[in-house]
Amino acid sequence: MQAVAVQPACLGLYCGRAVLAANGSTEMYGDCGVCPRGQKTDDHKICRPCTESPDRYDWLYLGFMAMLPLVLHWFFIEWYSGKKSSSALFQHITALFECSVAAIVTLLVSDPVGSLCIRSCKVVMLSDWYTMLYNPSPDYINTIHCTHEAVYPLYTIVFIYYAFCLVLMMLLRPLLVKKIACGLGKSDRFKSIYAALYFFPILTVLQAVGGGLLYYAFPYIILVLSLVTLAVYMSASEVESFKDLLLRKKRLVVLFSHWLLHAYGIISISKLDKLEEDLPLLALVPTPALFYLMTAKYTEPSRILSEGANGH
Template structure:
């Protein structure tokens, strides 16, 4: 096979398209690689034929969970104690996000399959190729911006779009029929909230997608710990008995435990199953520590002990 040799291609992400003509690989001019391709070690654009790694799927799972968690939070926030529609709205939000995730995978390459082909993430700069367009003469810029982490960057935007469309199709009809315990002005507040947080999530992915890719396991663990402590404190849960009084508290506790487990799995990547799986035994530890020490940190007790001179 004869290879057409051309001068070096400048830039970290600039490459030459390859085309076979009569058994000869012909390379194009140095520039941006087509969608679904990235440069190899020889600055030639090659199609992304790999599959996402376990960590990549965990990242996509985290980005898919964000809208669902925010939906559930605002549904619970605006439903109030008088409304009996919160459960149905929670289920509807779960269906919306699940269907959106499945449809997103089906419309991704290869079309009609739940599998996707991807390029491997090598370093943080792969997420920000627009910052590495070369200027050989410091005047003319060669624009080589493309999705080097295909499709981990754009697939999240597609998923958010489907989530938004499905929410606008299903949720207003459901809320109008079953949210009888709420006033007319409060029925659609959880939907209005979604119209705010979806643009925020989109900007977050556009600007900080690469940072989230490397930091999301630690974000999950820290936020789940903080929110669990805040919830237990706000609900005045000081003992195991207080926790068992209402089923809702147990559901919130188990939900946070699932997030803890997800964060631990994301950090360890389960590269060594026999070594990493025992770490899941640490999941209940923060809640148990809080319940065992809450009575010693009660502000009223501290104030009374101070007044008594102890």
Template sequence: MPWRTEFPSSLCTAVAMSSTCPGLYCGKTLINGSFDGECGVCPRGERTSMQKICEKCTESPELYDWLYLGFMAMLPLVLHWFFIEWYSGKKSSSALFQHITALFECSAAAVLTLLVNDPVGLLSIRSCRVQMLSDWYTMLYNPSPDYVTTLHCTQEAVFPLYTMVLIYYAFCLVFMMLLRPLLVKKIACGLGKSDRFKSIYAALYFFPILTVLQAVGGGLLYYAFPYIILVLSLVTLAVYMSASEIQSFKNLIAKKKRLVVLFSHWLLHAYGIISISRLDKLEQDLPLLALVPGPALFYLLTARFTEPSRILSEGGNGH
């Protein structure tokens, strides 16, 4: 009797499907209860499995995914606040109302973005888990089985992290165009006509830039945003304290605005640390949050030793 080995039918099916669907993201869609169709792109909201079958995304985003979405949502808000402060000059009351309006615009856009994403009408989303960097750039992995014909399987494998950010930016732009011009025209009477709408003009520039940044570098930002937050928050805090000539604790508490800026940067530091830790290491890395005030304290303690006038005077006395 010859030796005979039998394989499970499911394994044979998986092997057969794997051999018929090339590439990383090509799969077969269920049609009339069978997978007899041709290999191709999976519908939106689905991604191919290890067996090359298009399966619906039913998972909830991880903490890191939410932190990434929060980072992308903060970018336009921070830029709004920066340009409002830059162009408002000494009109602090005008700047305050514009800051509040920008916060309302971005908050409303974020809520509306959650509501229009699947499941529609709920403040929650279903998603596919990000497995590797190539999931963000499926268009670069369209296979050519015969080296002549390309099988196009471009899809949103990271559903909905890619398009969700673009939808949010669109809503932000719409809300800004509906609300901000009327507000600025009403409360910014002390500013010149050419300066009233400069913060809005700036947004018309940075929104296309943010859109291109997400479209091209979304995957890179997904993995790098915690480090970007930490580096930028440290640099901007140092620049602000230097430009404001803050060299002691007395200078720091002299104005409420300076304390607001300081606490805002501390929140960004904490956000970056939590993002780097992720959920699996969050508990053991929580003590690192005690280091959040460290850079500001170091700056205040050492600023007096780097004062240019003092260095020049000591250099002159040395000669």
């Protein structure tokens, strides 16, 4: 065991030396290799504990990843409930309860245990998410494996959350559906649960492969998807005026839900660093819906066809 000053250089972007002992200002370091969980290399290639708190953008990212299973739950519950069952509302509430409890438990079991706060390492660049791609091979034969979670805990905490969501769903939802989903056939009442058994593995793979890309792109993904799904829903529901929106409460709920997503996307992009400049952007939230309602009557296919026929 030697001081780092007389040790050979530590190669690799994410390889570091763990602190083995400290005596005042003097520290003794181990060999160059992977940093322990919850630590990240500093500028001197020394493994240092993650002591920072996630910033606002980090929390918004975690919120986005937490919303994905909830939105998918709601979508498939609505898709398979149809108009025959009155149990959809209770299933929606149960899904919200499952995801909320899973999120709270995930924060409680994360370091520091028992607190809703978590400690993290700051994300500096995209490669921080993919340390496995930066293991050095000094002699081009032997590889020094330095793969660790440089974005601790933003990568693994999502997997833990999905696991808790899945466990809670399997414990609560089948009992609820069996009790109240009387309007559906035996083969249909559990389809929303079966759908979750498919999309949870897909979300897990998505986080494992594209977690870093999602971290940087999720605000724009929210805006694009919310705009597209709102237009598709209003078109499929044949909403062409404000009166059509007011006919059913469900349409208003869907509209306000999309507005919340728009606002979330705008906040994620702006980060609300300058409140006096960023808050007015939230006034743009209703713009897509208003634009659709004002232009829907001019894009009605039957009207376009009739005007084309009259033109001839």
